[in-house]
Amino acid sequence: MTDLFMELDRSSPVPLYFQVSQQIEQAISSGRLGPGARLDNEISLADRFGLSRPTMRRAIQELVDKGLLVRKRGVGTQVVHGQVSRPVELTSLYDDLARANQAPRTTLLVNEIVPASEVVADILDVPVRSQVLRLRRLRFANGEPLAIMENYLPADLSDIGRADLEERGLYQLMRARGVHIRVAKQRIGAKAGTTEECRLLGERRGSPLLTMDRATHDDRGRPVEWGHHAYRASQYSFEVTLVDH
Amino acid sequence: MTDLFMELDRSSPVPLYFQVSQQIEQAISSGRLGPGARLDNEISLADRFGLSRPTMRRAIQELVDKGLLVRKRGVGTQVVHGQVSRPVELTSLYDDLARANQAPRTTLLVNEIVPASEVVADILDVPVRSQVLRLRRLRFANGEPLAIMENYLPADLSDIGRADLEERGLYQLMRARGVHIRVAKQRIGAKAGTTEECRLLGERRGSPLLTMDRATHDDRGRPVEWGHHAYRASQYSFEVTLVDH
């Protein structure tokens, strides 16, 4: 363990534990802390950063939850072997693509107010047959079709239907309307594409599609979106990191 | 908020924060705390349980990470709307099926020591062409074929090949050999099944399969398993809950 610590900015609004975890993460991805490398114990690390032990612990725990570090009582904290994997976060497909310079583009197929079916009403926690916004979009990346996305939103967010849905992601537009997205529950599966789906996606009839059903909730626990997405299996997959606590 | 608290067992080895989080989770799944219900603030909850605030916070945080609760500064803690979803944990398919009384059964297709290919050697962090254990199994649930599972294990775990792989899950056998599984990095996708895969799974040729590639690490950060699984899309899907921190 050489000095992997820079100064902390105690006047910054960024929490100290986050500043520390970012510095350690940087040390890992840059190779200064290679696979299997052992970190010093919490006490001495806390001393070196000038922090209390709980704060140092939280910084380390952030990286354990990300799957970058592994800890064992009586042994210590080590960097996990294997390639660094991209973090799994609550981001939108649009933002992911934009960040990866994949030139996302969207075609709006359907944009209408419909009465809620029983299924949609149940998930969005609104009365059956009350009005909800239905969207159906075709998402491109690098000019190639990537996914068909069907979404339902409660009535008070239906003005999103008048926004520039072809130029921005759904999450981004919701955030701009003061919706603070907190929890997304997803079910990932697969199916054979229908004739229409495959036509839209430029796949052969019956090609396998990766599907994702998602219910999204805001910081009040209120359902704010339900979606059914179908991705070209040849172009897309999901990454998930699981940690045993 | 009525009294949803029972006594805590301070002599138990079960951590207090876990006892509390389980009681709250029970109150939610039983309906005593319905969707949208507000919890008392941390201080009074801590008082009622006779705990310090950090311990109470940790109990609540457990459920926030599970997607059951939602918190907002200046507002409070509320139960998320929507149906209670099964927790996503680092468990094996075999254990999941057994717990759901799905009568898991396994047929061993391949059980051999092979030289590691470059890909396998890289993931398992062993020399290329060194010996690794290769397994290929067909997993049934309720008598129906469910998944084809191909796995590679480093040489020092190759005695698992002599274990009762048809009667127990791989994770269970690894644990029995003192392997403490900690981190699993998965990539979930879809593909059309090959002729052989579909034959084994009892699907029509070219049926869509849900695929999962997984690298597993133990509590020292060492790679202990790499697997490529293919599930019948008509029978299986993954659940994932994402939380914005």
Added chain:
DNA sequence: GAGTGGTCTAGACCACAGT
């Protein structure tokens, strides 16, 4: 026995939401 992480306490100050 020495060293590690896991748990827990009793305070403190702050940022933000809603009135």
Added chain:
DNA sequence: CTGTGGTCTAGACCACTCG
């Protein structure tokens, strides 16, 4: 303004691993 969660401190004791 009041109430909430978010952060941070400086200790303490325990359980576990390993030599």
